[in-house]
Amino acid sequence: MTENGNVDLVEAMSTQRAIRRLRPDPVDDEVILKLLRLAVKAPTGSNQQNWEFIVVRDPKVKAGLGKQNRRVALPYLKAGKIVKRRDEKSLRLIKAVEWQLEHWDEIPVIIVPCLRGISWPLPWIYKSSRYGSIYPAIQNLLLAARAEGLGAALTTFPLWNRVAARRILHLPLHVEPIACIPMGWPVGKYGPTTRTPVEELTHLDHYGNRAYKT
Numbered sequence: 001m002t003e004n005g006n007v008d009l010v011e012a013m014s015t016q017r018a019i020r021r022l023r024p025d026p027v028d029d030e031v032i033l034k035l036l037r038l039a040v041k042a043p044t045g046s047n048q049q050n051w052e053f054i055v056v057r058d059p060k061v062k063a064g065l066g067k068q069n070r071r072v073a074l075p076y077l078k079a080g081k082i083v084k085r086r087d088e089k090s091l092r093l094i095k096a097v098e099w100q101l102e103h104w105d106e107i108p109v110i111i112v113p114c115l116r117g118i119s120w121p122l123p124w125i126y127k128s129s130r131y132g133s134i135y136p137a138i139q140n141l142l143l144a145a146r147a148e149g150l151g152a153a154l155t156t157f158p159l160w161n162r163v164a165a166r167r168i169l170h171l172p173l174h175v176e177p178i179a180c181i182p183m184g185w186p187v188g189k190y191g192p193t194t195r196t197p198v199e200e201l202t203h204l205d206h207y208g209n210r211a212y213k214t
């Protein structure tokens with residue numbers, strides 16, 4: 001915590017994680033606006049700022065996204081339970097996702113960051129610039145939620161069926177939904193998160209030449 005009661009940036013970055021178990025208590029628009037104002041401080045390619053955000057509160061729209069999520073997640077979880085049956089960490093993750101699916105309709109608010117413009121089937125470099133213009137804002141949103149004491153989790157399963165997602169959200173053709181972020185006050189606690197040490201992933205000048213010794 002900083003002197004003025006805010007969560008220190010390093011603390012927020014170190015403890016931000018996917019929080020799926022959320023309380024049904026409401027989250028005020030004032031808070032959501034604060035998060036979105038911080039989200040759009042992020043960079044975009046050529047400073048296009050070609051983002052739009054759908055704040056979902058309508059139970060029917062939430063239920064529609066929940067149905068889409070379950071369609072993709074349930075077979076995925078079923079396979080995961082078999083493949084990862086000896087992996088405690090993966091089984092914990094599966095349980096958290098199951099909890100989220102069961103309580104989806106009680107989630108107070110879901111934010112759907114979108115990109116304006118059409119995703120042309122062009123080379124990867126184009127894709128990298130396009131999707132790279134929304135993920136910094138998404139990460140800002142997640143960090144801002146963490147700083148506010150809110151729980152959030154980045155999901156994409158609810159949008160795998162693009163046609164259905166567009167229908168549920170009434171999206172025009174030139175607006176592409178990118179992620180679906182359920183948000184609310186958390187049941188449990190934040191991180192710390194566990195990640196592979198950077199020493200194992202960093203190379204000096206050439207791939208394979210370890211930059212930092214463990």
Ligand SMILES: Cc1cc2nc3c(=O)[nH]c(=O)nc-3n(C[C@H](O)[C@H](O)[C@H](O)COP(=O)(O)O)c2cc1C
Nearest residue numbers: 016017018019093097153154155156157158193194
């Ligand atoms: C591109 C992307 C898509 C994701 N899609 C989903 C999803 O559909 N459902 C879900 O429960 N989590 C999803 N996640 C969350 C990851 O499972 C989560 O970030 C990862 O397990 C790390 O969790 P932790 O931060 O709590 O350690 C997604 C994350 C990313 C970056």
